[in-house]
Amino acid sequence: MKLSYDIYICGVGGQGIIKAGEIIGWAAMKEGMDVVMSEIHGMAQRGGGVSTEVRIGKAKGTIIPSGHADLMMAFEPLEALRAVEKMRKDAYLIVNLTPIPPFNISLREYPPVDEIIAELGKFSRNLYAFDADRVALEAGHPLSMNMAILGAATATPGFPLSEDAIIESMRENLPERLFKVNLKAFKGGFMSLEY
Amino acid sequence: MIKILNATEGDEVFLLGNEAAARAAIESGVGVASTYPGTPSSEIGDVLSKIASKVGMYFEFSTNEKVAVEVAAAAAASGVRSFTFMKHVGVNVASDSLVSIGYTGVEAGMVILSADDPSMFSSQNEQDNRHYARFANIPLLEPSNPQEILDFTKYAFNLSEKFKLPVLVRTTTRVSHMRSKVKVGGIQKMRKKGQFKKDPSRFVLVPSTARTMHKKLIKKINKISKIVDKSPYNQIYHANGKYGIITSGGAFNYAHDLVNEKELPISILKLGFTYPLPSGLISQFLEDLEKVFIIEEVDPIIEKDVLSIIGQENLEVDVHGKLDGTFPRIYEYNQDIVGASIGKLIPLKLEKKKALKTHLPERPPTFCPGCPHRATYYSINKALEELEMQVIFSTDIGCYTLGIEKPYNTADYLLSMGSSIGAACGFSKATRQKIVSFIGDSTFFHAGIPPLLNAVHNKHDFLIVILDNGTTAMTGGQPHPGLPFDGMGDEAPAISIESIVEALGINVKVINPMNIKKSIRTFKEALTTPSLNVVIARYPCQLSFKARGKPVRINNNLCNECLECINKLACPAITYDNGIKVDQRYCRGCTVCVQICPEKAIKPKGGSSE
Numbered sequence: 001m002k003l004s005y006d007i008y009i010c011g012v013g014g015q016g017i018i019k020a021g022e023i024i025g026w027a028a029m030k031e032g033m034d035v036v037m038s039e040i041h042g043m044a045q046r047g048g049g050v051s052t053e054v055r056i057g058k059a060k061g062t063i064i065p066s067g068h069a070d071l072m073m074a075f076e077p078l079e080a081l082r083a084v085e086k087m088r089k090d091a092y093l094i095v096n097l098t099p100i101p102p103f104n105i106s107l108r109e110y111p112p113v114d115e116i117i118a119e120l121g122k123f124s125r126n127l128y129a130f131d132a133d134r135v136a137l138e139a140g141h142p143l144s145m146n147m148a149i150l151g152a153a154t155a156t157p158g159f160p161l162s163e164d165a166i167i168e169s170m171r172e173n174l175p176e177r178l179f180k181v182n183l184k185a186f187k188g189g190f191m192s193l194e195y
Numbered sequence: 196m197i198k199i200l201n202a203t204e205g206d207e208v209f210l211l212g213n214e215a216a217a218r219a220a221i222e223s224g225v226g227v228a229s230t231y232p233g234t235p236s237s238e239i240g241d242v243l244s245k246i247a248s249k250v251g252m253y254f255e256f257s258t259n260e261k262v263a264v265e266v267a268a269a270a271a272a273s274g275v276r277s278f279t280f281m282k283h284v285g286v287n288v289a290s291d292s293l294v295s296i297g298y299t300g301v302e303a304g305m306v307i308l309s310a311d312d313p314s315m316f317s318s319q320n321e322q323d324n325r326h327y328a329r330f331a332n333i334p335l336l337e338p339s340n341p342q343e344i345l346d347f348t349k350y351a352f353n354l355s356e357k358f359k360l361p362v363l364v365r366t367t368t369r370v371s372h373m374r375s376k377v378k379v380g381g382i383q384k385m386r387k388k389g390q391f392k393k394d395p396s397r398f399v400l401v402p403s404t405a406r407t408m409h410k411k412l413i414k415k416i417n418k419i420s421k422i423v424d425k426s427p428y429n430q431i432y433h434a435n436g437k438y439g440i441i442t443s444g445g446a447f448n449y450a451h452d453l454v455n456e457k458e459l460p461i462s463i464l465k466l467g468f469t470y471p472l473p474s475g476l477i478s479q480f481l482e483d484l485e486k487v488f489i490i491e492e493v494d495p496i497i498e499k500d501v502l503s504i505i506g507q508e509n510l511e512v513d514v515h516g517k518l519d520g521t522f523p524r525i526y527e528y529n530q531d532i533v534g535a536s537i538g539k540l541i542p543l544k545l546e547k548k549k550a551l552k553t554h555l556p557e558r559p560p561t562f563c564p565g566c567p568h569r570a571t572y573y574s575i576n577k578a579l580e581e582l583e584m585q586v587i588f589s590t591d592i593g594c595y596t597l598g599i600e601k602p603y604n605t606a607d608y609l610l611s612m613g614s615s616i617g618a619a620c621g622f623s624k625a626t627r628q629k630i631v632s633f634i635g636d637s638t639f640f641h642a643g644i645p646p647l648l649n650a651v652h653n654k655h656d657f658l659i660v661i662l663d664n665g666t667t668a669m670t671g672g673q674p675h676p677g678l679p680f681d682g683m684g685d686e687a688p689a690i691s692i693e694s695i696v697e698a699l700g701i702n703v704k705v706i707n708p709m710n711i712k713k714s715i716r717t718f719k720e721a722l723t724t725p726s727l728n729v730v731i732a733r734y735p736c737q738l739s740f741k742a743r744g745k746p747v748r749i750n751n752n753l754c755n756e757c758l759e760c761i762n763k764l765a766c767p768a769i770t771y772d773n774g775i776k777v778d779q780r781y782c783r784g785c786t787v788c789v790q791i792c793p794e795k796a797i798k799p800k801g802g803s804s805e
Contacts, residue, residue: 048560067546
């Protein structure tokens with residue numbers, strides 16, 4: 001018996017990964033559910049790969065076991081591929097298409113993004129890749145990319161929290177002056193999955 | 196921050212473990228709190244530094260952990276509750292005084308929180324600080340989630356006060372950096388000032404008093420061992436069957452999830468109050484078992500205790516843990532590891548891993564775009580190249596340790612905070628090689644000054660580069676004694692690094708590392724001047740220094756793709772994709788690449804970073 005709905009969020013330090021997880025966690029509490037979340041701090045955050053694992057339900061451990069994640073929110077394509085073993089067979093994968101090559105390699109050594117997406121497709125039928133950076137830019141600020149991904153994630157079938165709870169949580173956890181732009185990015189992400 | 200301070204009794208808040216620890220301090224009426232920042236404990240100080248003055252608590256970032264423990268001990272000896280917290284290796288620095296505080300004891304509650312780091316996410320080792328409780332003979336609690344951090348820490352203050360002993364709370368990264376629902380309690384009024392009652396026979400540990408106090412300490416710990424068996428922090432879950440698990444702290448979570456998910460007939464004894472050990476409870480739990488699994492991160496401490504209980508009580512139960520190889524001896528655990536380990540002895544259906552076949556490029560952490568350390572390392576490497584000189588790089592703990600990565604290669608030896616200068620003293624005597632040691636500003640204040648005195652007095656010959664970015668950057672930008680404000684944001688005298696160095700009669704130069712030409716010249720001079728030299732490379736951390744210049748642009752007609760900017764500078768904002776490109780999202784306009792481009796193909800785009 002699976003104890004929780006598990007969300008794996010990954011990307012690169014500085015992309016707003018923890019903030020996205022926090023917003024989901026507060027929203028889960030609003031909906032009266034138990035939730036635990038892991039965060040990576042410190043050295044790994046200097047441009048390294050960063051992940052946050054959110055588990056909504058009765059699980060106590062914050063590390064999602066192999067084959068358990070129901071949803072992946074990947075802010076960067078390469079980091080999505082790194083985490084495939086966390087996903088259960090029918091997991092929903094939301095993947096940003098904009099790559100951030102590791103500083104120690106040049107773009108030439110970075111696997112082509114379409115190959116990454118194709119590889120991810122072998123692990124899940126429910127793959128949705130889109131240019132979240134562009135959605136964020138159109139919303140008014142490149143740093144709202146995390147909310148574009150969150151929007152798409154919220155629209156996936158089986159997502160356990162309501163859109164309203166997420167938006168309310170965004171209002172409480174984001175600086176007031178940035179809320180509008182972030183909401184626009186969220187809506188942009190949400191719509192892009194719906195249609 | 197507001198949520199931690201303003202939540203009222205009974206409110207449910209989504210708190211990080213470290214935030215729960217800060218809340219525990221204000222709920223317990225802590226009057227004095229102290230720390231030296233270290234991941235995974237850093238956020239406790241970040242929270243307290245913002246709320247301390249609002250609740251009437253005194254808080255400080257001490258120069259190092261030993262000082263932090265001494266500050267807290269003196270407060271607790273004076274009847275003021277005190278809280279001190281640090282990462283696991285910080286307790287080593289503090290240990291000289293910590294072990295003695297068990298002897299003297301305290302008057303008001305004193306809690307020491309040690310944030311251990313299994314799997315070494317941001318540390319040089321994964322030592323298990325539960326040993327310190329046994330070593331110093333002080334009680335130990337092991338919370339497994341943020342709610343328990345709050346509850347256990349509050350209990351620890353009462354326990355400490357009752358037995359007049361400091362109490363150790365041990366967390367691990369996954370508990371410190373776990374976020375979950377926490378029901379908060381009420382905030383207790385704090386006692387800010389106490390009265391120190393002189394009692395040299397207790398508080399001055401010369402051999403004659405220490406002999407008496409050690410005897411008293413043993414008596415106290417024996418008394419406490421009578422209450423642990425009944426402590427509500429040690430609990431039995433679903434007692435049934437012939438198999439059992441004994442576990443503590445974060446490891447409990449994985450055992451709990453596995454047993455519940457697979458509906459295994461295994462009872463779990465979860466230990467929260469683990470020193471002195473609840474041996475009565477443990478032997479009662481073991482009585483009807485055939486097999487017991489001991490699941491703990493990092494060392495087999497409880498396991499050895501369980502074996503001794505089994506020996507003493509003549510019980511017949513097989514013990515499976517780290518000692519017989521059932522569980523891994525190193526790194527943090529997770530549900531997969533716990534499942535695979537238990538699965539060696541009882542049949543378990545486990546998920547098969549669907550591993551990726553292709554090898555993916557690693558993504559090691561690196562200096563931020565615009566980071567002055569990158570510029571410093573570029574310049575010193577250029578200076579060495581021009582001098583055709585090879586050196587040993589003795590480095591230290593901080594962001595600049597990332598110089599270990601290519602293309603900088605500026606880290607050859609590192610032990611602990613301050614070891615760059617101490618070890619350089621040794622290298623300069625034991626070898627004929629040239630030595631350059633790197634140390635950050637916060638680390639210099641923490642543990643760099645005594646070895647610097649040593650280097651001068653014993654006439655060592657090497658170059659010390661102090662990378663002064665005006666903050667404790669690696670742990671999130673906390674202040675240190677070099678800054679004109681303290682841990683609570685109040686004005687404070689800034690201590691000048693160069694004045695300390697000059698006072699010792701050392702030749703010192705201060706450079707702006709973002710000026711590459713001058714930096715190379717200064718490094719060449721220092722490297723060719725015999726005797727001890729200090730160069731201070733001073734420029735603010737790009738994370739704390741919000742101002743940024745406009746991104747640079749590249750004239751691809753002038754660029755001949757020599758790749759100096761990629762191969763030698765390795766700024767993450769510069770990439771190669773059919774020609775050199777500057778990523779506008781990351782470039783901070785620091786213009787170091789502009790200065791080093793041999794073809795002058797990189798141009799500033801108006802405005803500078805200052």
